[in-house]
Amino acid sequence: MNRSLVDRIANAVLYEGYILYPYRPSVKNRQRWTFGGLYPEAYCQENDGEAASNQTECLISGNVQTTFEAVVRFLHLTERIAGEITRPMTEWPKGAEPEFHPVSMLRIGEQTFHSWQEAQQREVPLPEVTLGTLLNRPRFVPFSFPGSRRLESVRDPEGRIAGVLAREQQPIEGSIEVRAAEVEGGLYRLTLRVVNRTPTATSGSLSRDAALLRSLVSTHAILGVRDGTFVSLLDPPDPWREAAAACRNVGVWPVLVGTEGQTDTMLASPIILYDYPQVAPESPGDFFDGTEIDEMLTLRILTLTDDEKRAMSAIDERARALLARTESLAREQMLGLHGTMRTTGEKTHG
Numbered sequence: 001m002n003r004s005l006v007d008r009i010a011n012a013v014l015y016e017g018y019i020l021y022p023y024r025p026s027v028k029n030r031q032r033w034t035f036g037g038l039y040p041e042a043y044c045q046e047n048d049g050e051a052a053s054n055q056t057e058c059l060i061s062g063n064v065q066t067t068f069e070a071v072v073r074f075l076h077l078t079e080r081i082a083g084e085i086t087r088p089m090t091e092w093p094k095g096a097e098p099e100f101h102p103v104s105m106l107r108i109g110e111q112t113f114h115s116w117q118e119a120q121q122r123e124v125p126l127p128e129v130t131l132g133t134l135l136n137r138p139r140f141v142p143f144s145f146p147g148s149r150r151l152e153s154v155r156d157p158e159g160r161i162a163g164v165l166a167r168e169q170q171p172i173e174g175s176i177e178v179r180a181a182e183v184e185g186g187l188y189r190l191t192l193r194v195v196n197r198t199p200t201a202t203s204g205s206l207s208r209d210a211a212l213l214r215s216l217v218s219t220h221a222i223l224g225v226r227d228g229t230f231v232s233l234l235d236p237p238d239p240w241r242e243a244a245a246a247c248r249n250v251g252v253w254p255v256l257v258g259t260e261g262q263t264d265t266m267l268a269s270p271i272i273l274y275d276y277p278q279v280a281p282e283s284p285g286d287f288f289d290g291t292e293i294d295e296m297l298t299l300r301i302l303t304l305t306d307d308e309k310r311a312m313s314a315i316d317e318r319a320r321a322l323l324a325r326t327e328s329l330a331r332e333q334m335l336g337l338h339g340t341m342r343t344t345g346e347k348t349h350g
Contacts, residue, residue, distance in 0.1 A: 003222070005257070005258040005259060005262075005265070006222055006257045006258060006265055006267060008279050009257055009267060009273075009277050009278070009279065010073065010220065010222055010257075010267060012279060013035070013036075013218065013220055013267070013269050013270065013271055014073060014074075014075065014121065014218045014220070015075075015119075015218070015318075016035050016218065016271060017035055017218070018075075018119060018318065019315065019316075019318065019319055021297055021300060021301075022300070022304070022308065022312075023301070023312045023315065023319055023322065023323075024308065024311040024312045024314075024315060024319075025104070025105070025114055025116075025311070025315075035218055035270045035271055036054070036074070036217065036218045036219045036220055036251070036252075036269075036270030036271075037050070037051075037212070037215050037216070037217050037218070037219070038051060038052055038053060038054060038074070038174070038194065038195070038196040038215060038216040038219050038251075039051065039052055039196060039211050039212075039214075039215045040052065040196055040198045040199070040200045040206070040211060040214050040215065041195075041196065041197070042199075042200045042206070043200065043206050043211040043214075046205055046206075047211075050211075051250075051251055052195060052196045053193060053194060053195040053196065053250075053251075054193070054194050054219060054250055054251030054252050054268075054270070055191065055192070055193045055194075055248065055249060055250040055251070055252070056190075056191070056192040056193075056221055056223070056249055056252050056254055056268040057189060057190065057191050057192075057247035057248050057249055057254075058189075058190055058223065058230060058231070058233060058247060058254045058266055058268075059183070059187060059188065059189055059190075059230070059231035059233070059236070059240060059243055059244060059247065060131065060180075060187075060188045060189075060190055060225055060228050060229070060230060060231070061186060061187055061188075061228055061229045061230075061231055062131060062186070062188065062225065062227060062228025062229065063131070063186065063227075063228070064130060064131055064132030064135065065130055065131075065132065065227060066130065066131045066188075066225060066226070066227050066228030067128045067129070067130055067131075067225065067226040067227060067228075068128070068129055068130070068131060068134070068178075068180075068190060068223070068224070068225055068228075069125075069126060069127065069128045069129070069223075069224045069225075069226075070125075070126040070176075070178065070192060070221050070222065070223045070224065071123050071124065071125045071126065071221065071222050072123070072124045072126070072176055072194055072219065072220075072221045073121065073122065073123050073124075073218075073219070073220055073221070073222070074122055074216040074217055074218055074219040074220070075119040075120065075121060075122065075216075075217040075218050076119070076120045076121075076122045076145055076169065076172060076216075076217070077117050077118065077119055077120075077169070077212055077213050077215070077217060078117070078118040078119065078120060078167050078168065078169045078213075079115075079117060079167070079168045079169075079209075079213055080114075080115060080116045080117070080118050080165060080166070080167050080316075081102050081115050081165070081166040081167075081168065082102065082103050082104070082105065082106035082113045082114060082115045082163065082164075082165060083100030083101065083102055083103065083106070083163060083164040083165070083166055084100055084101055084103050084106055084162075084163055085098055085099070085100045085161060085162055085163055085164065086099070086100075086101075088156060088158075088160035088161060088162040089160060089161050090159070090160055090161070091161075092153060092161065097151060098161065098164060100163070100164050100166075102115065103115070106154070106163045108154055108155075108156050108162050108163050109156055109157045111154065111314075112310065112311070112314040113154065113163065113165060113314060114314055114315060116315060116316060117209070117212065117213075118167070118316060119217065120169070122145060122216075124141065124143045124174075124176060126139070126141055126176060126178060126192075128226075129178075131180050131188050131190075131228070134178060134179055134180035134190070135180050135181070135182065135188075138177060138178065138179035139177070139178050139179075140175060140176070140177050141175065141176040141177075141178075142173070142174070142175045142197075143173070143174055143175070143176070144171065144172065144173040144174070145171065145172050146171050147168070147169050147170050147171035148167075148168070148169045149166065149167070149168045149169075150166075150167050151164050151165070151166050151167075152164065152165040152166075152167070168213075169213070170198075170213045170214050171198070171214075172196070172198045172214055172215070172216065173196075173197045173198045173199070174194065174195055174196050174197050174198070174216060175194075175195050175197055176192065176193070176194055176195075177191075177192070177193045177195075178190065178191065178192045178193075179191050183243045184243075187231075187240060187243060189243070189246075189247065190223075192221060192223070192268070194216070194219055194221070196214075196215060196216050198214045198215075200214060218270065219251075219270065220252065220267065220268055220269050220270055221252070221267075221268040222257075222265065222266075222267055222268075223254070223265065223266040223267075223268065224264060224265050224266075225264050225265075226264065228264075229263035229264065230256060230263050230264065230265070230266045231244060231263075232244075232255075232256055232275055233247060233249075233254060233255075234255065234274065234275055235275065249268075251270060252268040252269060252270055253268070253269050253270070253271070253272045253273060254266050254267070254268045254269075255267055255269065255273045255274060255275045255276075255277065256275040256276055257275075257276060257277065258276070259276075260276045262276075298326055298329065301322070301323065301326045301327075302326065302327070309323060
């Protein structure tokens with residue numbers, strides 16, 4: 001599995017929806033994380049349409065010695081709480097947290113801080129295993145990531161601690177199950193299921209924001225095979241079309257990735273893609289908002305007022321980097337965003 005050829009596409013999928021235009025706190029940004037979220041099972045029982053698991057099914061041409069591997073990737077959210085200290089202090093209290101009250105926006109001197117949901121990338125690898133082994137015994141891999149809490153002081157122009165940024169991350173638990181079945185001689189169906197098994201309090205209902213902090217966000221999987229090949233589910237060979245149509249994918253869309261013609265890597269994406277998706281070379285980088293095109297988002301960022309740009313910069317490092325990158329685009333790069341013509345070779349079928 002050649003990760004260097006896959007990661008740019010996979011990372012675009014991972015951070016889609018991380019922050020939406022207008023790239024600052026707004027009504028639109030109250031509904032981030034719209035792709036690939038796996039919520040706690042208790043939350044899904046009370047909220048129709050939300051999922052606690054996804055399932056990838058694909059076909060592999062090979063034999064019992066063919067080796068399969070995978071990595072499941074998702075975002076683990078962190079709640080960043082801006083807090084205002086009523087009485088500024090010169091030193092942090094020893095052995096205790098300073099008293100503060102949460103605010104949606106904290107302004108200290110020329111600095112502005114917002115309460116926000118940040119994200120930490122997580123990966124759970126599934127070590128190599130032969131199809132023969134999976135035929136006899138499915139593999140079950142539990143995983144967990146602990147919660148945490150940390151505070152960062154914010155000082156005013158006089159050097160006193162006037163605010164805090166509290167970052168809280170809830171623990172999450174999940175499992176990966178993978179199994180294989182022989183469809184016919186030399187063709188196998190592989191099933192990979194990811195489940196969010198994070199426990200929640202039994203009393204009271206979780207809000208969406210609280211559930212998100214216990215969710216696997218933007219969940220997807222990168223699959224690899226050695227001494228065998230993945231079969232395209234979008235354009236399978238005629239003898240295997242019926243087997244491809246019978247694959248049941250829930251919440252993900254498996255496509256071949258890498259150099260066109262390569263058949264050893266698949267991406268099970270929560271966003272519908274085609275085989276061998278590519279990031280356009282003209283794209284200067286991620287814009288995170290999947291509802292618009294690069295040129296439109298670039299022009300909209302450039303027309304933000306100075307106050308709006310300051311608000312965007314105050315969100316987090318990704319928003320600041322996006323603003324700086326957009327404002328530094330050269331004229332030739334801007335023209336490239338307007339559109340380009342490409343020719344593709346005709347495919348022939350024998």
